[in-house]
Amino acid sequence: MTAIEEGQQAPDFRLPRDGGESFGLAEAEGRNVLLYFYPKDDTSGCTLEAVDFTALIGDFAAANTTVVGVSKDSVKSHEKFRAKHGLEVVLLSDETGEICERYGVWVEKSMYGRKYMGIERATFLIDASGRIRRIWRKVKVRGHAAAVLEAARAL
Template identity: 60%
Template sequence: MPLAQGDAAPDFTLPGSGGATVALADLIGHKIVLYFYPKDDTSGCTLEAQGFNALLGAFAEADARVIGISPDPVKSHDKFRAKYDLAFPLASDEAKAMLEAYGVWVEKSMYGKTYMGVERTTMLLDRAGRIARVWPKVKVPGHAEEVLEAARALP
C-alpha cells in the first residue's frame, strides 16, 4: 500500500555519494525532500537532478534537505554527481528495501514487457519525519519548483 500524507516515513540508512551515510534519523528536525528516480545519467533523471540542484539555495533557505535515491550503486552516484556538479547527496538502495518500503519499487511496462523499476516519485517530509506531500508519477518540467513552493509553505 502506498504511503500517504500524514504517514510516518519509514526509517532508512543508506550508503551515499562521497562515502557518506544518508539516514532519516540524521535529517529529522529539517524538512526533507526525498526524490526517487530510476537511473543515473539518463535524460529525465539528469534534468530532474539539475532542477533540484539549481534551486538548492532556495531549498536551504526553506530549511529543506534534498536527497536523491535510486537503486544505482554509490560508484555510479559519484560519477553522476561529478559530471553534473550536483551539490546534494544521492543515496543508493541496491537492495531496494527502502524503495519497497516507500512504495516506489513497482511493476512497470514498456513495449509490452513488464519489469520492476522505480516509479519517479517525490515525497516531502515535515520536521518530525511525517509525509507532508507525495508527488507520484512525476513529470520533470517544473517539478523542482513545485516541490520548493510546498517546502516553503510547510511550517
Template identity: 55%
Template sequence: MMAIELGDALPDLELAGADGAALRLRDKVGAPLVLYFYPKDDTTGCTREAQDFSALYPEFRAAGVDLLGVSPDTPAKHAKFTAKYDLTVPLASDEAHGVMEAFGVWVEKNMYGRTYMGVERATFLFAADGTLAQVWRKVRVAGHAEQVLAAARALG
C-alpha cells in the first residue's frame, strides 16, 4: 500500500479510542487534525512527546484543532499511561497496524544489529477539508509540539 502524501484525503480508517470505542478518522473532517504516531506508551521519548502535546492541548483546542496520538498499544495501556502522567491529549490504538501501514509509519527498524517492525515517529497535519497539509517524519521530540501548533495555526 502506498503511504499517504501531501494533498491526499484523510483515509476512512478506524482506530480504537482510549475507551476501546471505535473511532473513524473520516469523522474528524470539518476541523484541522493533528495525527501523531509514536512507538510505545511509557517510554522516555514517547512520554515526553505526549506531555508536550498535553501541555499545548488547550492551545490546539482554542485554535479549533483536533489532536490524536496513535500507537500500537492497547486501550487499557493508554488508560494507564494517561493516568500515570495526567495526560490530556487523546490517544488511540492501532494494534493491527492497518492505519500505521496506510500512513507509511509501520516500518522496518534496526537496533543493535536486530531488524524488526516498528513505528516511525511521525506527525500529520490535515486541513479542515480533510486534505493532508503537512508531514513531519522521523520526528525529534524536543520542540516538535510547538512547531506543529504553529503550523496548525497557520492553516487559518
C-alpha cells in the first residue's frame, strides 16, 4: 500500500456511527472534513483530544468543517464515550480496520519493549472537493485542535 500524501484525493469510506446511522465523505457535501484517527475510546489522550475538538466545534462549523473521529471501537462504545464526556464530534466505528489501513494509520507500535499493531494518532484535513490538504502524524494532543482549526480556517 502506498502512503497517503497531501494533495491526493482522500480515500472514500462509509462507516457506522452512533444513533444507528452511517457517515461517509459524500455526506460532507461542500464542507471540509477534519478526519482524526485515535487509538481507543475513554483513554486519557483520546478523551482529551475529543474534548478539545468538541470545545472548538462551533469554530470548526464557522470554518465550514465537520469534525469526525475514527477508532476501532464499537458504535456502542462510541455512544458511551460521547455521553460520558458530552462530545459533539461525529465518532465512526472502523471495527474491521479497513479505513485505518487505507489511511495508513494501522501501524506497528511499541510500548515497554513490546511490539503490537495499533492506530497511530493522526489527523487529515480534507477540503470540500475531497482532496487532502494537511496531514498530521504522531499527533501530540495538547494544542492540536487549535492548530488544526487554524489550518481549517485557511482553506
